[in-house]
Amino acid sequence: xxxxxxxxxxxxxxxxxxxxxxxxxxxxxxxxxxxxxxxxxxxxxxxxxxxxxxxxxxxxxxxxxxxxxxxxxxxxxxxxxxxxxxxxxxxxxxxxxxxxxxxxxxxxxxxxxxxxxxxxxxxxxxxxxxxxxxxxxx
Numbered sequence: 001x002x003x004x005x006x007x008x009x010x011x012x013x014x015x016x017x018x019x020x021x022x023x024x025x026x027x028x029x030x031x032x033x034x035x036x037x038x039x040x041x042x043x044x045x046x047x048x049x050x051x052x053x054x055x056x057x058x059x060x061x062x063x064x065x066x067x068x069x070x071x072x073x074x075x076x077x078x079x080x081x082x083x084x085x086x087x088x089x090x091x092x093x094x095x096x097x098x099x100x101x102x103x104x105x106x107x108x109x110x111x112x113x114x115x116x117x118x119x120x121x122x123x124x125x126x127x128x129x130x131x132x133x134x135x136x137x138x
Contacts, residue, residue: 008094011064013106013127014086016078023075026123027066033090033102034060035135058133061126062088062106068113068121076125079108085130097138104133 010024037054079086085105093099106127115121 004093006092010089010091010095012087012089012091013075014079014088015075018086020087020089021075023072026069026072027064029063029065030090030092031063032061033133035133036060058104058129058131060129060133061109062090062129063124063126065122065124068123072123073113076108076111076123080111082107086127088127091138095138099138101136101138102133103136104129105131 009027009030010022011027011030012020012022012024015021036058038056038059039052040055042051042053043049085107088104088106090102091099092102106129108125109128110124110126112124113121114124
């Protein structure tokens with residue numbers, strides 16, 4: 001089994017002009033990208049076990065965190081609360097051709113900047129996925 005170092009991860013997000021921009025240099029953690037389906041319970045009276053049916057897919061929230069930078073700040077603040085979605089691409093093993101890629105549309109739902117006296121300024125953001133997510137390759 002071949003394991004992959006997370007240091008090669010890349011994450012791209014539209015800027016305010018709608019251009020996909022690599023923001024990997026600011027990020028140290030990406031989480032929450034799942035391939036999920038909401039499940040509706042279909043159990044009826046008399047059943048002895050629960051039954052379910054799949055309904056809607058995706059709709060997850062992506063969490064980002066990392067080191068704050070004024071360039072990234074400008075991009076994130078411009079995207080926060082927009083009425084139109086932004087494209088994202090997540091490359092868990094890097095951007096080399098043939099490696100896995102997850103892509104879709106999202107909204108910047110939250111963006112937070114934090115400071116501690118003996119540390120670097122950091123940020124965290126929550127991106128709400130909207131619509132279908134594509135699980136493919138570069």
